[in-house]
Amino acid sequence: MKGVSYEGVGKIVVKDDLPMPSVKPEEALIKVKYCGICGSDVESFKKAGMYGSGIIIGHEISGEIIEIGDNVKKLKIGDLITINPNVPCYNCYWCNQNQENKCKFAPRAIGTLSDGAMAEFFSVNEERIHILPDSISLEEGAMIEPLAVGIYAVQESGIKIGENVAVFGTGTIGLITILALKLAGAGNIYALEPVESKHKIALEMGAAKTFTPQNWKKVQKLCDKIGPTYIFDCVGISETITSAINLVRKGGHITLIGMDPEITDLKNFYGIAVKNVTLRGIYAYNQDTFKTVINLLEQKRVNIKPLITKIIKLDEVPSAFEDIAKGLHDDIKIMVKIE
Numbered sequence: 187m188k189g190v191s192y193e194g195v196g197k198i199v200v201k202d203d204l205p206m207p208s209v210k211p212e213e214a215l216i217k218v219k220y221c222g223i224c225g226s227d228v229e230s231f232k233k234a235g236m237y238g239s240g241i242i243i244g245h246e247i248s249g250e251i252i253e254i255g256d257n258v259k260k261l262k263i264g265d266l267i268t269i270n271p272n273v274p275c276y277n278c279y280w281c282n283q284n285q286e287n288k289c290k291f292a293p294r295a296i297g298t299l300s301d302g303a304m305a306e307f308f309s310v311n312e313e314r315i316h317i318l319p320d321s322i323s324l325e326e327g328a329m330i331e332p333l334a335v336g337i338y339a340v341q342e343s344g345i346k347i348g349e350n351v352a353v354f355g356t357g358t359i360g361l362i363t364i365l366a367l368k369l370a371g372a373g374n375i376y377a378l379e380p381v382e383s384k385h386k387i388a389l390e391m392g393a394a395k396t397f398t399p400q401n402w403k404k405v406q407k408l409c410d411k412i413g414p415t416y417i418f419d420c421v422g423i424s425e426t427i428t429s430a431i432n433l434v435r436k437g438g439h440i441t442l443i444g445m446d447p448e449i450t451d452l453k454n455f456y457g458i459a460v461k462n463v464t465l466r467g468i469y470a471y472n473q474d475t476f477k478t479v480i481n482l483l484e485q486k487r488v489n490i491k492p493l494i495t496k497i498i499k500l501d502e503v504p505s506a507f508e509d510i511a512k513g514l515h516d517d518i519k520i521m522v523k524i525e
């Protein structure tokens with residue numbers, strides 16, 4: 187079968203002689219329909235560390251079940267599905283409390299350390315599969331995983347109706363965070379993004395105003411001159427975290443959604459104490475988040491389609507990675523259609 191293999195930094199290769207995945211008794215075989223290119227796929231293309239060499243990438247997917255193992259109970263052939271790609275141990279203190287994202291054994295994410303789904307076929311344990319209702323399209327289905335990231339972060343932040351917010355970064359996760367904040371009843375949402383061509387879509391998603399990050403003082407002024415109560419950092423580099431600490435109001439809250447693992451030069455960490463700031467990190471989501479997202483899409487409470495800005499074929503994936511890594515694009519989510 188055909189699939190996209192990660193062969194190390196700068197090396198993404200389409201192979202057409204990959205073996206068909208085997209199907210264990212508790213697994214289902216999926217004919218993949220769509221698979222999104224994720225920011226972490228691109229980060230691993232740029233620098234080593236996160237992904238195993240020789241694995242098939244892809245964890246934001248939709249597809250159709252074409253075969254089921256003997257012990258599969260909840261699924262049938264023909265079901266349209268998406269997956270939760272983080273595989274927990276199912277057995278630790280946290281897993282027993284439905285908090286898989288805190289699993290004692292760091293979840294072995296599909297498409298990073300084990301074979302993923304940017305391929306014609308893919309097999310996975312039925313526990314990871316979520317069925318798509320008829321009203322959710324296959325394109326939307328492949329957006330459920332990134333939606334889960336933003337929805338979970340906003341749920342966990344504790345934001346209340348009417349509170350003003352700043353969001354650093356308007357890539358896919360930043361824009362989804364803005365969508366989730368609208369749903370949660372946030373007050374004015376201010377987006378800070380260096381690429382000005384991305385400002386328009388941030389406004390479409392619900393931002394009140396957009397600024398480049400250097401202009402964070404303007405946001406402070408707009409929020410009673412003392413800054414927003416909540417900040418979501420969807421970039422996670424030292425510059426944005428430093429700006430967030432400067433910008434947030436005293437007693438405010440900063441939520442870090444993903445971050446650069448190599449940050450060593452935070453400038454004003456002391457500000458966290460002096461300003462009585464609550465800083466919290468967010469990792470991934472839980473099974474319940476997927477149920478929430480599917481429900482929101484089914485009820486037409488979120489419109490995710492404007493974020494899918496390009497659909498490409500498997501053969502076009504390597505050149506798409508080259509372009510993204512060089513910054514030669516204005517796309518938000520690039521999705522691979524697999525036929």
Ligand SMILES: [Zn+2]
Pocket residue numbers: 224225226245246331332
């Ligand atoms: Zn992702």
Ligand SMILES: [Zn+2]
Pocket residue numbers: 274275276277278279280281288289290291
């Ligand atoms: Zn566990």
